Amino acid sequence: MVHRFRIQFDLGDLNQRVIDEWLRFVVNKNVEILELDLQNGRKACTIFASYNFPLNLSNATVVELASLRKLYLNNVVVRNGVVEKLLTTSPLLESISIHRSIGLTQIRIGGRGVNLKHLEIVNCFGGISVHLNDCNLVSFTYMGILMDLDITNLPNLKEFNIRHDRVGFDNYVLSQLSSCVSSLEALSFPVDGMITENLHSIPRLPNVKKLTMTIDTLEDGHILNHLVSSIREACPNLETFIIKLGWYSPFERRVLKARSYANIQPFENLKVFKMLGYYGRTVDYELAAYVIHNVVALEKVVIDPRRHDQIMIYRGKVRRNVLLREEVARSSAKRQLESLVARKSPGAKFVIL
Structure with a gap:
């Protein structure tokens, strides 16, 4: 054997x-x-x-x-x-x-006799339709072009990770999570920072402890108001919140505007907040500050300026520019957020990678 x-x-x-x-x-x-x-x-x-x-x-x-x-x-x-x-x-x-x-181009899995617990499909060529029905799946990960998704009666699904390349598909995907609301504990999905209405499609997920949002495009002011209200209402017991930012968003150096965070219902159970791809843009700071201001039990904040959207091999001048950009981002994060974390959550650990 x-x-x-x-x-x-x-x-x-x-x-x-x-x-x-x-x-x-x-x-x-x-x-x-x-x-x-x-x-x-x-x-x-x-x-x-x-x-x-x-x-x-x-x-x-x-x-x-x-x-x-x-x-x-x-x-x-x-x-x-x-x-x-x-x-x-x-x-x-x-x-x-x-x-x-x-x-x-198509996967259909269903039936209580199926023993499959974990399914991962990553960067396959062409579009794929995925149908998962009435089985004991525990985790599902998909990255690539998603043509169609059908999720029905997955009572044991604990982890759902999706990163698809279909514009305007977020509403449809998120709305299907209603069939596994009682079991889901970890959720990862993309958000279009220009179209924040998709956040309202998240059903109430009382057992989700970890949430990861990937935001490739950002437009100042569009996502902030929806972020706290929609995510907090959908995931009241959230403990770990991770935001991944794309490096391709417009670089902004506007004067930071004072924002009011009063009368906003906070995250009651959030302990760890991570932001990947932080570059020090105005929208980066405002998004991070909005979350930090609305957490009552924060234990750790992690800021990672490194590029996470794809693996690339850098050489010569290009590599030097990337490293320089990361160092600028680290300096910006320290200047913009360190004192804020210390003031709002004195016992929280602040980490810059």
């Missing part, structure tokens, strides 16, 4: 047969964790450099891996229907993670 088996190859015509042989070995060893990572680290991958999974090792259309509990696929072709068939031929399968796949 093999507990964990990882295949990591640079793709090429000569390697297809080798990968086939390794998979034949795995099938006969009752593997529990299988990782097929075909990302080419030395040169750019193309959508043509992919491997079809699963290999047809027998008369069956899908490889039977009766002991499989966890599956990770990267840069592998996964056709429609493969995931569903795997769940029937691998009854112990609890976790599926699919990255950079082509050929996958």
Whole structure:
């Protein structure tokens, strides 16, 4: 028996047969964790450099891996229907993670007999429709182009993370969370800072303890009033609040305006507030200050100016400019927020990464 088996190859015509042989070995060893990572680290991958999974090792259309509990696929072709068939031929399968796949345009998972607990789909080529109905899923993560999403009767869903590339889709996605309000504990979703009405689509989520919002575009004054009222009302027991800001928002250096925070119902249980991508823009400060002013039990504030929207390799002058920008952001955060945190929450720890 093999507990964990990882295949990591640079793709090429000569390697297809080798990968086939390794998979034949795995099938006969009752593997529990299988990782097929075909990302080419030395040169750019193309959508043509992919491997079809699963290999047809027998008369069956899908490889039977009766002991499989966890599956990770990267840069592998996964056709429609493969995931569903795997769940029937691998009854112990609890976790599926699919990255950079082509050929996958639809996933339909449902039924109490399905053992799947964790599903992750990241940066697959083309749009995908996802239907998750009447099953015991615990966590769902999706990043990429989302064509359609259907969530129905997921009583055990605790973690929902989504980052989609479809403008105007936020209302539709958030409204579907109503089917798992009693179980959801962690939520992550994007917000368009120019269209803040989507915050009103969040249903009441009394058990959510951790919330992450990704804001790619910011316009001064648009999100602040909606932020406290909508998030506080939707998640009254929130303990950790994370805001990720995009670096591409317009850089503003206006004179900071005095704002009134009186008569605003505060976050009663919030303990940790984090802001990623803080650059010292006026909107950055106002957003952070708005939250800090409305927390009564704050224990820690973390400001991270580093770029988190994508992984990039910087060289020469570009890298120096990025590092300089981060240092400017750190200085701005210290000047703008350190005294505010000390004044509003004297016992809170203030951290700048």
